[in-house]
Amino acid sequence: MRIKFLSVALGLALTATVMSASAQKKYTEGVVNFTTAMMGQQINAKSYFRADSNAFAFSNGPANIKILTDAGAKSMVILVDVPVANIKKAAVATPDDIDQAMAGLPQFTFAPGTETKVINGFNCKKVVATDKKTSKTYDIWITNDIEIPLAGVAKYYQGIGGFPVQYTSFSQGQSTEVTVTGVTEQKVPAGTFGIPADFEKITLDDLKAMRGGR
Numbered sequence: 001m002r003i004k005f006l007s008v009a010l011g012l013a014l015t016a017t018v019m020s021a022s023a024q025k026k027y028t029e030g031v032v033n034f035t036t037a038m039m040g041q042q043i044n045a046k047s048y049f050r051a052d053s054n055a056f057a058f059s060n061g062p063a064n065i066k067i068l069t070d071a072g073a074k075s076m077v078i079l080v081d082v083p084v085a086n087i088k089k090a091a092v093a094t095p096d097d098i099d100q101a102m103a104g105l106p107q108f109t110f111a112p113g114t115e116t117k118v119i120n121g122f123n124c125k126k127v128v129a130t131d132k133k134t135s136k137t138y139d140i141w142i143t144n145d146i147e148i149p150l151a152g153v154a155k156y157y158q159g160i161g162g163f164p165v166q167y168t169s170f171s172q173g174q175s176t177e178v179t180v181t182g183v184t185e186q187k188v189p190a191g192t193f194g195i196p197a198d199f200e201k202i203t204l205d206d207l208k209a210m211r212g213g214r
Contacts, residue, residue: 053193091207141166
């Protein structure tokens with residue numbers, strides 16, 4: 001199973017933000033739908049959320065991937081399910097793994113602009129994010145239409161002033177463009193944020209060692 005998309009997926013899983021108090025609709029539990037690209041392929045992904053947990057789920061070829069994080073970004077588990085190969089692995093990140101991932105994230109300053117546009121039904125405004133480490137700038141489109149308690153804090157978008165709808169996600173030197181296509185308020189299915197009993201627990205290094213195999 002190829003897992004070269006791992007860095008991009010981790011960046012997306014760690015992406016969350018603090019919403020503005022002026023948001024019009026507040027969600028407490030549900031799912032966010034995304035589109036993004038991984039390894040040159042268009043990917044549709046879902047982020048199941050509640051106040052204390054997040055599960056970022058997508059498929060890559062025959063593999064079903066789910067990345068579990070908590071509200072404090074203190075824990076992370078990558079679930080890999082490949083039915084055709086009878087593979088069920090749960091890669092559990094150590095505190096050092098998480099610290100390294102967070103240390104590699106950009107550090108942004110934000111400059112709100114005046115441009116606005118509607119993206120997938122969300123009223124958005126542009127914010128220019130400047131990375132203090134590289135001086136590179138990124139156009140981020142945020143909305144105050146909604147408020148979502150996504151868990152797994154991405155420090156680089158805290159304080160941006162709204163919920164990012166169209167933005168750049170970062171992890172381990174890689175970046176990808178992400179667009180939110182919709183948000184649904186719903187009860188998250190039982191077991192969404194847990195490790196199934198039939199999954200073998202491994203380390204992140206073990207998971208990386210699977211790269212290139214099938």
